Amino acid sequence: MTETLGFTLQCPVPDHGNERIELAHGSGGLLTHRLIEEVFRPAFAQSPEDFTHDGALIDVPGAQIAFTTDSYVVRPLVFPGGDIGSLAVNGTVNDLAMCGARPLWLSAGFVIEEGFPVEDLRRIVGSMRDAAQAAGVRLVTGDTKVVERGHGDGLYINTSGIGAVVALQPISPRQVQPDDVVIVSGDLGRHGMAVMAARENLGFEPPIVSDCAPVAAPVLRLLEEGVNLHCLRDLTRGGLATALIEIVESAGVGMELEASAIPVSAPVRGACEILGIDPLYVANEGRFAAIVPEGDAGHALSILGEFDGAATVIGSVRSGGTTGSVALKTMGGSYALDRIAGEQLPRIC
Amino acid sequence: MTETLGFTLQCPVPDHGNERIELAHGSGGLLTHRLIEEVFRPAFAQSPEDFTHDGALIDVPGAQIAFTTDSYVVRPLVFPGGDIGSLAVNGTVNDLAMCGARPLWLSAGFVIEEGFPVEDLRRIVGSMRDAAQAAGVRLVTGDTKVVERGHGDGLYINTSGIGAVVALQPISPRQVQPDDVVIVSGDLGRHGMAVMAARENLGFEPPIVSDCAPVAAPVLRLLEEGVNLHCLRDLTRGGLATALIEIVESAGVGMELEASAIPVSAPVRGACEILGIDPLYVANEGRFAAIVPEGDAGHALSILGEFDGAATVIGSVRSGGTTGSVALKTMGGSYALDRIAGEQLPRIC
Structure with missing residues (x-):
């Protein structure tokens, strides 16, 4: 699939406070591109070379890795002590920790309902960035899909995670x-x-x-x-x-x-x-x-x-x-x- | 998060042809457990030890891996030449190939709408199994969430993938x-x-x-x-x-x-x-x-x-x-x- 965390673009994109997600934000076209540049790149890219490819390339430090995935559908999206963004990062970080692994890299897949406020998405992505920083992991690859109004529920997030196993004995x-x-x-x-x-x-x-x-x-x-x-x-x-x-x-x-x-x-x-x-x-x-x-x-x-x-x-x-x-x-x-x-x-x- | 591809259970579960997804299938409780044992384990487990942990533990053959993610929201779920299951496997396999990597392991995250026929889910999961086999990858970790009727669209699938980079030069x-x-x-x-x-x-x-x-x-x-x-x-x-x-x-x-x-x-x-x-x-x-x-x-x-x-x-x-x-x-x-x-x-x- 064409990734949404995909490509560099130099032109600054104006901040539209009331912008809502349209179907075209999931098209792979111009609005997808803008969404990446405006919302995702500022949160996750560390160098201009980031997001220039579909997948993340990772140097693996150890011989064994842990790999896990979770989709997050919490309702409401924001609650006392967190939101779906911090939850999606911490949940997958914790899954890796339970494997006796040092959490290192996360992916993020967003399924967004048409009409979702971009400002809310920005806030949630910011919360993911903060949670990733606090947990010492990097969000290295992502994807966005948009579904029609009435066919989703605002926002679902999947995060998958890779960690380096540090436990010397099996934990099971x-x-x-x-x-x-x-x-x-x-x-x-x-x-x-x-x-x-x-x-x-x-x-x-x-x-x-x-x-x-x-x-x-x-x-x-x-x-x-x-x-x-x-x-x-x-x-x-x-x-x-x-x-x-x-x-x-x-x-x-x-x-x-x-x-x-x-x-x-x-x-x-x-x-x-x-x-x-x-x-x-x-x-x-x-x-x-x-x-x-x-x-x-x-x-x-x-x-x-x-x-x-x-x-x-x-x-x-x-x-x-x-x-x-x-x-x-x-x-x-x-x-x-x-x-x-x-x-x-x-x-x- | 508690994983749904999670645990062994010995008791056979009867096949209910008309069973539909209920909210409780996403609860982490009994029905989640049955769903895993009935639908996911038959498709993906290779040994009884599989699915005994939250994350997959993987021996990494090379020094560099590729990591990618995609959510699939195709409508309709079945189309001439494939379905959302084969699409979700092939799409992520292909993303890894585009990185110059040999695709090796996939995760699968399911967001299922209450009322979705379990038989359809079984067919789609079977299609994922076949596609994974054809592409030479293993589906090693997964998760299921269920959303209320009217808050999803039947089925969304996220797959993330890990591959071993074999390209000697950067592909970019x-x-x-x-x-x-x-x-x-x-x-x-x-x-x-x-x-x-x-x-x-x-x-x-x-x-x-x-x-x-x-x-x-x-x-x-x-x-x-x-x-x-x-x-x-x-x-x-x-x-x-x-x-x-x-x-x-x-x-x-x-x-x-x-x-x-x-x-x-x-x-x-x-x-x-x-x-x-x-x-x-x-x-x-x-x-x-x-x-x-x-x-x-x-x-x-x-x-x-x-x-x-x-x-x-x-x-x-x-x-x-x-x-x-x-x-x-x-x-x-x-x-x-x-x-x-x-x-x-x-x-x-």
């Missing part, structure tokens, strides 16, 4: 062992509830702010410091519960969590109660679970303590009991977490 | 020299007109079939045989004219084309006349332009002759004249090709 559910401990990197449920509040105009007091952030730095520090990371998982769509269920099913182990140890802030807990939502299933965008040998837990916590989030141990892997099951111990007893069958919070990412 | 508009010749790899305009015919129910006789195909094999052969490829460009959105305008603007050269030498089949020419469309601006999905030194043109043509498409020389690069301009010589005189300002054929890819 298959590495999980009995007696390993389960650490979460911080309090849970903020992203999902912040998006819900923005979508439904719920004025929680104090306002709930998304945790949307890159987690590559703490993960790379854990690896550098020699913490034996058996498994990592970002706690996005489906939340903590879904992530841990997936891990125990893949690993063929059981897991036991202390409900009282799982960090959920009072505002999130209150909002979840009002809406009848279980915070363990709510998406986070700057939180991860790390499963490590018992002997490494203290070291891991002390490293994570240097970063945002108040990391804490919430449970452990069991040798006995039901394999493929996550048991939640509460004051009233213990019950097994289930996969949710329906959609609790659609379009949260 | 900057390499283009005066007296270089311009070769096109085959007849033009078929993809765009095939999609238009399908969309508008135009019964052209004979039917026009899209040229949608991978072009990596001929490009790699040209490189292996030592043809000095100064510049390559696939002739997708915006067609031949837009591609060459972009090249001459980047290269700061002029170009002259012989209108009579540009291969357009009689059915495509006829259809374009009926619809008032210039075939030079119509998208192709299996055609490229190669700009090579005059002395390499014969060698290039003889290699391309072994592949589908009837490659031919259509013009050359000029040292004098207007830089940044493509002149089309016709029987009636010569005129400069312009970028199109509007959208001639929306949603062609």
Whole structure:
């Protein structure tokens, strides 16, 4: 396909504050060209040679790379603590970090609905630029398509990412062992509830702010410091519960969590109660679970303590009991977490 | 983000012929899980270990890789000669080939509208599998999001691709020299007109079939045989004219084309006349332009002759004249090709 992050052009293009996306912005023709020069090049190009080719050419520093992709359809596009742009960068950066990789390069594919305000696109692209800078990655290739009014929903963004694997050991559910401990990197449920509040105009007091952030730095520090990371998982769509269920099913182990140890802030807990939502299933965008040998837990916590989030141990892997099951111990007893069958919070990412 | 190409599960899932995409298919929960196991794993997984992690881990054979992305929003989803699935694979494969790279790995990101028939999705995913096999690439990571009915358009697919650069010299508009010749790899305009015919129910006789195909094999052969490829460009959105305008603007050269030498089949020419469309601006999905030194043109043509498409020389690069301009010589005189300002054929890819 002809790329939209495509070509150099010298003439400056005037800034039209009220310009809206037209079908022709996706044509590959003049308006596409202007969109690139006006919106994308200022955000992402680092030299005039950038954007002169369809694909990015990358010198690979290591022998193994990680490659991941995600499409982002969050609604609304802007929410307390972020927008679809920062989300699209951090989400893919975090996917790479979960592979034990140093995130390096991102692609961005935009599907824009006719009529979308160019000013909003510019703001979101700026937010991507800032998030990429904060996470130490470069957005190196991109594409734009436009669909007719009524056939999209403002803006969808896909980001794919490449990282250099730095973990010396595989990080995978298959590495999980009995007696390993389960650490979460911080309090849970903020992203999902912040998006819900923005979508439904719920004025929680104090306002709930998304945790949307890159987690590559703490993960790379854990690896550098020699913490034996058996498994990592970002706690996005489906939340903590879904992530841990997936891990125990893949690993063929059981897991036991202390409900009282799982960090959920009072505002999130209150909002979840009002809406009848279980915070363990709510998406986070700057939180991860790390499963490590018992002997490494203290070291891991002390490293994570240097970063945002108040990391804490919430449970452990069991040798006995039901394999493929996550048991939640509460004051009233213990019950097994289930996969949710329906959609609790659609379009949260 | 939690990936949808994510996890192993052993239980077989029954095939529901009339199943439709629900919002919950994008939830990360049970239905997402079933969708992966039922639709994506059968198509793409090669071992049970596949899909056990968020990102693909890849051993990189060379020192430099190419990385590209494209979103596909073609309408209708199926057209003579292909569908959005084969298009999404071939389009990104071809982008990598244009970088002088051997296409190796693809990602796939699906944005699916609630209500979309799962059977159609299965067919399209099967078409992606077949196209990937034909092009010698592996689809190694993916993601699915679902948007509410009325907020999408059936299905959008993003593919990103990684290739290993095999070209020993840079392939770029900057390499283009005066007296270089311009070769096109085959007849033009078929993809765009095939999609238009399908969309508008135009019964052209004979039917026009899209040229949608991978072009990596001929490009790699040209490189292996030592043809000095100064510049390559696939002739997708915006067609031949837009591609060459972009090249001459980047290269700061002029170009002259012989209108009579540009291969357009009689059915495509006829259809374009009926619809008032210039075939030079119509998208192709299996055609490229190669700009090579005059002395390499014969060698290039003889290699391309072994592949589908009837490659031919259509013009050359000029040292004098207007830089940044493509002149089309016709029987009636010569005129400069312009970028199109509007959208001639929306949603062609």
